[in-house]
Amino acid sequence: MTTTEGKPVRCEDVAALLPGAVDANEPVDFPVQRHIEGCLRCQAELARYRRMLRGLQLLRTQYLEPAPGLLAATLVAVTEASERRAVRSILTGKRLAYAGAIAGAVAAAGGTAAALLVARAKRRTITV
Amino acid sequence: MATTHDDDRHDVLAELVAAAQRGEREAFDELVRRTYVDVYTLAVRLTANEEDASDVVQEAYLRAWKGIRRFRGDAQFSTWMYRITANAASTMTQRRRRQQATHIEDVAEPVEMRLEHQPEGAAESAAALEELSIAVSELPPKLRAIIVLKDVYGLTHEDIAEELGISVAAAKVRLHRGRKKLRDLLYDDHGRQARAV
Numbered sequence: 317m318t319t320t321e322g323k324p325v326r327c328e329d330v331a332a333l334l335p336g337a338v339d340a341n342e343p344v345d346f347p348v349q350r351h352i353e354g355c356l357r358c359q360a361e362l363a364r365y366r367r368m369l370r371g372l373q374l375l376r377t378q379y380l381e382p383a384p385g386l387l388a389a390t391l392v393a394v395t396e397a398s399e400r401r402a403v404r405s406i407l408t409g410k411r412l413a414y415a416g417a418i419a420g421a422v423a424a425a426g427g428t429a430a431a432l433l434v435a436r437a438k439r440r441t442i443t444v
Numbered sequence: 445m446a447t448t449h450d451d452d453r454h455d456v457l458a459e460l461v462a463a464a465q466r467g468e469r470e471a472f473d474e475l476v477r478r479t480y481v482d483v484y485t486l487a488v489r490l491t492a493n494e495e496d497a498s499d500v501v502q503e504a505y506l507r508a509w510k511g512i513r514r515f516r517g518d519a520q521f522s523t524w525m526y527r528i529t530a531n532a533a534s535t536m537t538q539r540r541r542r543q544q545a546t547h548i549e550d551v552a553e554p555v556e557m558r559l560e561h562q563p564e565g566a567a568e569s570a571a572a573l574e575e576l577s578i579a580v581s582e583l584p585p586k587l588r589a590i591i592v593l594k595d596v597y598g599l600t601h602e603d604i605a606e607e608l609g610i611s612v613a614a615a616k617v618r619l620h621r622g623r624k625k626l627r628d629l630l631y632d633d634h635g636r637q638a639r640a641v
Contacts, residue, residue, distance in 0.1 A: 335619075335627070336619070336620045368576070368626060368627060371576045372576065372580075372591065380481075380484060382480065382498070387476070387480055390501060394476070394505055398469060398509065
């Protein structure tokens, strides 16, 4: 049995491919499949990888016990973060209100000053 | 039957997510209560350190609370939490690696995984699974993350690559290397079990 490049398939070649080929993550050439079908050593190695993957999938259903205070600590951390966000939001709102008020006052003062200047200029023109 | 139970659970979680997205803190707290053991388990498997895992859990839920409105519901809430946890654990692992350079004596030993319960009729013995857990925790952090996220939790290469900040091709290469390394930790050169089970 040979690879697509015409070289004979060796067990070492198969061993290098198995981590990716075990769940069809990386497809293998037909000669490699043929080698595995006829090689007890490679079949055993494939079986090891399959057992390992099966075990890893089973780990998904094994839960580890957290430290007793973790839930409470997590909820407190989320509460504190929420409060910080709320305070920040209020401060941002207040800052915007202050900025708006200042801008309004400046605009009003500017408008008044401009009106006074225009009125004074008109008076001068009449006097002259 | 398990499917019906799972469907019910997903429905309840979906309702809680919708309420949390409307800003109801109690709903989010309930989501935390219902999922934190699962998230903690993933965090321990990713960090191989119980203390770091607790920090990762808190960080993951803080990020989830901040981003809950962005959760579109096209994936399950648990999958979304896995992705956030993977990202938080990756940040933690990188921070630890920087600390290790200066404080090597503080490096935690691989955690011995304590299993809370075993499903009945499991194909593998409890002892074999515990050995597998320990072997996973002994993998280098980058390889461990890929093995846990892909082979244990079934995340896609695309999701894993995005959360770990690597390319899909790099994720595939790491998966290949991780499986080979794990196999070498479990079996000797002759294929015999390398660990007493």
